[in-house]
Amino acid sequence: MKTSKRITPACAKCSVYKCRNPEIKAEYPIFCPHENYADVRKATIKEGWFDNPDSKKTNRVCEEVVKDGRDEKGNYNWCRIKELIEYSKRMGYKKLGLAFCVGLKDEAKILTDILEKNGFEVVSIACMSGAPTRDEVGYENYPSASSVICNPIMQAEVLNREQTELNVMLGLCIGHDILFIKYSKADVTPIAVKDRILAHNPLGALYTSQGYYRKKLYP
Numbered sequence: 001m002k003t004s005k006r007i008t009p010a011c012a013k014c015s016v017y018k019c020r021n022p023e024i025k026a027e028y029p030i031f032c033p034h035e036n037y038a039d040v041r042k043a044t045i046k047e048g049w050f051d052n053p054d055s056k057k058t059n060r061v062c063e064e065v066v067k068d069g070r071d072e073k074g075n076y077n078w079c080r081i082k083e084l085i086e087y088s089k090r091m092g093y094k095k096l097g098l099a100f101c102v103g104l105k106d107e108a109k110i111l112t113d114i115l116e117k118n119g120f121e122v123v124s125i126a127c128m129s130g131a132p133t134r135d136e137v138g139y140e141n142y143p144s145a146s147s148v149i150c151n152p153i154m155q156a157e158v159l160n161r162e163q164t165e166l167n168v169m170l171g172l173c174i175g176h177d178i179l180f181i182k183y184s185k186a187d188v189t190p191i192a193v194k195d196r197i198l199a200h201n202p203l204g205a206l207y208t209s210q211g212y213y214r215k216k217l218y219p
């Protein structure tokens with residue numbers, strides 16, 4: 001550690017990325033956690049690659065999936081759904097959970113079909129399963145709203161009871177996804193996050209943030 005007073009990490013503002021290319025002739029920035037949190041670096045390497053068998057396996061399988069998804073020239077060939085299948089197989093999972101938004105019910109059906117054809121048992125649960133009415137939870141009834149609301153905690157708890165080994169999130173609302181992750185006993189991976197405007201591709205707003213989306217996003 002170079003300084004006694006740690007500076008708030010700000011990797012997003014870095015221009016050197018020496019962590020990725022240690023050989024480059026540049027100093028680590030003063031806000032660099034790779035340098036300033038050397039103790040955490042050491043402890044997490046120990047945890048993730050040596051001491052914790054689950055984390056060690058996840059790291060190893062992640063590495064394999066990235067490697068095997070490339071051709072001999074190094075080009076990437078596997079999309080995220082293919083990676084999900086390969087990751088789950090190599091982790092030895094047989095039973096996957098799928099927590100989805102009813103707004104993506106068609107996509108949930110297709111994804112289930114693909115996963116089942118690849119040999120997995122899929123336990124799927126829609127966001128409206130166990131939906132409380134607005135009256136029931138003391139929420140306002142307003143004209144454009146559905147009379148019922150999502151129950152992400154129920155989605156997680158049903159998958160917990162079903163003893164799924166990995167839970168896939170498909171299009172849950174912001175906040176509901178946070179609750180789902182909080183209550184899920186199995187590991188969780190998102191296959192898509194909900195973006196009602198941008199076809200579930202929130203990065204679209206970033207790609208146009210200096211143009212069309214500028215006024216919508218900057219204060």
Ligand code: SF4
Pocket residue numbers: 010011012014015016017018019020028029031032033034035
């Ligand atoms: S860890 Fe350090 S070198 Fe890497 S991106 Fe963050 S600030 Fe930059």
